Amino acid sequence: MKxxxxxxxxxxxxALVAYIAERNPSAAAELGNxxxxxxxxxxRREFQGPEQTLLSGEIVRSWPVPxxxxxxxxxxxxxxxxxxxxxxxxxxxx
Numbered sequence: 001m002k003x004x005x006x007x008x009x010x011x012x013x014x015a016l017v018a019y020i021a022e023r024n025p026s027a028a029a030e031l032g033n034x035x036x037x038x039x040x041x042x043x044r045r046e047f048q049g050p051e052q053t054l055l056s057g058e059i060v061r062s063w064p065v066p067x068x069x070x071x072x073x074x075x076x077x078x079x080x081x082x083x084x085x086x087x088x089x090x091x092x093x094x
Contacts, residue, residue, distance in 0.1 A: 001043045005081045009071075016068065020083035031065075036086060038065050042072055052093045058082075062093075074077040 002074035005013075011034065021028035041047065052071075060071045061080055068089060071083040071092070085092060 001079050001091075002077065003039060003043050003079045003081065006083070008031065009081040009084050012068075012086075035065050035068065035070065036074065038070060039062060039079075039081055042070065043074075045074070048074070054092055055094060 002006045013032070014055050015030045020031060044051070047063065049061045049070075049072075051059060051061055053059055054071070060073055062069050062071045064070075064087070067088065068084050068086050070081060071081060071085060083092065
């Protein structure tokens with residue numbers, strides 16, 4: 001299964017890791033690794049997470065990797081990571 005990252009997810013991830021790395025580089029690396037491990041498991045359908053509706057109306061699934069939540073969509077031949085959104089921010093779901 002091919003994994004794709006929406007540009008917003010790439011921006012979310014880069015900003016998160018850069019912010020944490022300024023304070024604790026090893027914690028940033030650990031969180032980055034945890035996020036990618038979960039994404040791999042989600043893409044393999046080891047688990048899916050609850051279905052949610054984004055404020056945009058798009059139906060997605062999500063899974064927590066504290067302090068973020070991964071919003072994703074499973075398609076027949078692709079797995080899309082749409083957002084890697086910090087849970088302390090304003091909600092993006094209805």
